[in-house]
Amino acid sequence: MNKVIIIGGGAAGYFTAINAKENNPELDITILEKSGDVLQKVKISGGGRCNVTHACFEPKELVKFYPRGEKELLGPFHQFMTGDTFEWFDDRGIPLKIESDNRVFPEANTSQAIIDCFQKAVDNLGIKVLTNHGVNSVYQQDNKWVINTKEETFKADKLVIAAGSSKKIWELCETLDHSIIPPVPSLFTFNIKDKRLTDLLGTSVPNATVKLVGTNLETSGPLLITHWGMSGPAVLKLSAFGARILAEKNYQYNVEVNWLSRSTNQIVNVLQNLKKKEPRKTIILKSPFEDISKRLWERFVLYSHIKETQNWADLSNKQIESLANELTKGVYNANGRTTFKDEFVTAGGIDLKEINFKRFESKLHKNLFIVGEVLNIDAVTGGFNFQNAWTGGFITAKALAEN
Incomplete structure (x- = not known):
């Protein structure tokens, strides 16, 4: 036997x-x-x-x-x-x-x-x-x-x-x-302290693209804002494929987030059309993108140096470009990692x-x-x-x- x-x-x-x-x-x-x-x-x-x-x-x-x-x-x-x-x-x-x-x-x-x-x-x-x-x-x-x-x-x-x-x-x-x-380590969330994310615990988008700055590594999928930074399938996937690179960087790195997984030019066109169609509406009051919550939209608007009271008609080309960049290629500094649940x-x-x-x-x-x-x-x-x-x-x- x-x-x-x-x-x-x-x-x-x-x-x-x-x-x-x-x-x-x-x-x-x-x-x-x-x-x-x-x-x-x-x-x-x-x-x-x-x-x-x-x-x-x-x-x-x-x-x-x-x-x-x-x-x-x-x-x-x-x-x-x-x-x-x-x-x-x-x-x-x-x-x-x-x-x-x-x-x-x-x-x-x-x-x-x-x-x-x-x-x-x-x-x-x-x-x-x-x-x-x-x-x-x-x-x-x-x-x-x-x-x-x-x-x-x-x-x-x-x-x-x-x-x-x-x-x-x-x-x-x-x-x-x-x-x-x-x-x-692999499969971990990103520790990010950034005023754009403060107090947005639980806010998510269904399909973001996350890129590790300075590399060709990028992944797409749902992204979740947590009290320590960013999580969700897009982030976890990037942590897995970038595990060795991130370890070499001692977990000090920058990530670029495209919150809508659409090109900057596409977003610029959407914003310019809104300027024409809804000139008297206040920009900050409503997100024009169903995947971006009102609270997250407010952060992006203010971070792009747009005033709370500003209407679409008063939006300059420079502000349009700034807001489009914030939505499609915002850069966030990550410092450290957090293990995903109990599944190390x-x-x-x-x-x-x-x-x-x-x-x-x-x-x-x-x-x-x-x-x-x-x-x-x-x-x-x-x-x-x-x-x-x-x-x-x-x-x-x-x-x-x-x-």
Whole structure:
């Protein structure tokens, strides 16, 4: 009987174990989890509802959401994709639903449904789960893997590392000669103190374009003003794709915001038309753009040196240009970052060049498999990191099931 040890009692570890045992019931599988609890990240994901995946069904489109791992995941996504995730959970009595922003959740609307599904499966399949079994060392001896924990020593024919982004696990992988790309934070909001944003907590726009000044990096999507600065999908996406650049800048940087995702010339034309059509109306009283709230509009007007009492007829060309620039290319200084909710994500991990992605197997050691966020793979928010876990776990399981 082949003995398999899986380090990590999270989403990737459980998914790997369940699929491997279903593919080959003869496997003897044990999951080792360092803490007293398992599946904690699943529990808090999506505000406690578990954002299982994202409703993107084309591999070439799906990989674009991964700042690191885009090239490597294309092949794996052709093997196990979003639609397969829907089918996998549906077959186990956990139907999924697509929400308006294309995030996918269990119909039960609670992460406990996913946790219960996994726990039921490991119980039915006879997979052992040992908590409080932090791994201290791993090495090979006589074609076997030797895994030492504080509690006991295990020997295995095949070893899976699925412990997420953990400094201790990365150090463990370095003892196996794997290279670690130094981790830096990803998925964070921008700390911005600017009088244009003061007291506008909760104000949002549906489609802003945010650019990192001095680079070609820009992203679009909803933007939210918070008490510490800016958040929302557009900002989080930029933080993910710019993770390494922002770390190098020590989180001191400028962002340019196009609040309407329209050209400056288009906005100038709108403002000039308003000057002709509504000459006697007071500029500050009403936003002419449905995506810009009255309070936000007031800030932009005043910041463009337009008086509170000024009418459209009195608007100079210089003021029109200033207001159009404020709406389409306003620059904000960011100083620091704030972690997005409880879902701390890092850019970094095991160098992807050292992994065979047809099997998620180490190129350095036969029968060593590495899956999930321990690899230098990460994604924007929206269920993509879980899809990486499901895909990697499924492919690893197929490789484990081979005799």
